[in-house]
Amino acid sequence: MARNPRVAARSLDGEMMIMSGRDSTLFTLNKTATILWQSADGTTPLDEIVEHRIVPEFEVGKAEALQDAEALARDLASHEILQISEEPIPQQSVSSGDAAGDAR
């Protein structure tokens, strides 16, 4: 799973703003989607992200969290925010949009 390099992204006081590269639609991501976005480095599998980032954050069972995360990732991919593949996806120097920290 990787971030689509054609979107624009910025964390506004903890809330991730994403602008679609396809049609300039603006999205804000909820906390789970933000974790997926930030963790989507093209190599880490979704189940690892769920286990290490989502389960501890939300105190939910892994199976349930994985099911929800898969649906969310597909939704983000349908808006061309994320790219999903069974294989690692090479990234073109895309930061997570908050590498320098949130604007506060």
Add this chain to the structure above:
Amino acid sequence: MKGLLEEMTEKALARNIPLSVQVDLTYRCNERCVHCYLDHDDHGEMTTSEIKHLLDEMADAGVFILTLSGGEIFLRKDFFELLEYARRELQFCVKLKTNAILIREREAARIRDLGVESIQISIYSHRPEVHDAITLIPGSLKRSLDAIRFLKAQGLRVVIANVLMVQNMADYRGVRALADELGVECTLDPTITPMMDGDRGVLSLGIGQEERRQVYRDTALVGDVEEFCAVSTSANEDALENLPCSAGHTSCYVSPYGDVFPCVQFPLPTGNVRTRRFIDIWRNSDEMNDVRSIRLKDLTTCTSCTHVASCSRCPGLAFMEGNMRGPSSQDCENSFARTGVPSANMLAKAKLGQKAFGQATSRAAANLVQIRALPNMAGASA
């Protein structure tokens, strides 16, 4: 119902975040438009590394929408390096403003690959003899239109910016038809900005009252003319607490020399990024905070004006007339042309026996225009 961008803007406003910044990469240009307000000589542009450092600071500050403009941005040899850095490393939502005459298929494809949000291109007329007479470059309309086609072929969003002036007043319908034919958006703007050195002579190119009235009554532009031209109800106390515009509140402008201003059309220097961090200027500059403190209720003359609630008063143009809390004559002209009711400023001037319209503005006030590099700016001399 509020749009998401409006919601995010409100959030940015509440948290003092500069959501949108225009950076002019250069004032150099390959056209010589008769109405242009810029000095095209290079007085010490920021280097590639200085601009990248600025972009880093802007990303840290929360800037999301980055408009790269000029001058002509493609005259910078490092343009694509900067664009790639802004998009790939920092993920700004990037908009470009250009005359596009240096954009060919290759450049269009690269712009597309880098995920630019939109490209605004100045087109003055659908007729080469009119457009080229404004840019003073023979063949410029053809090159700009070719570029629009190249960009559209890449699926990019293109916006034609049509500045209205005496020379091209008769052509705006032709430009709109051309935009429709090309499948691009089109904006129309009758505002002419005074020169950077304060010279207001260029304002004589602006269209007159009769032409403005004609534009405001064109249903193709404004929709319901009666509604558009209606005099607004007077502002209540809540409305008077409103902000005049986004300048200094959620947006600002940085010149090629690193000077930060509230807006490209508001030449009040607030600091220089070569000597001070961008976020420090944004948050702590006395000048920026002064601009930020203005509310409609604080305006001299305008607070009591019939048009206060609906006026497009530009505080930058007002500043260039001598008082950022005062009226902007061009906007008074617009309100008058739209409604037929003179503004409080026009009535006051008439009372004083002055000419009520923009050409009456004084040269002394114009000297307040101060787009320049601030002192202690390394390598900035011409």
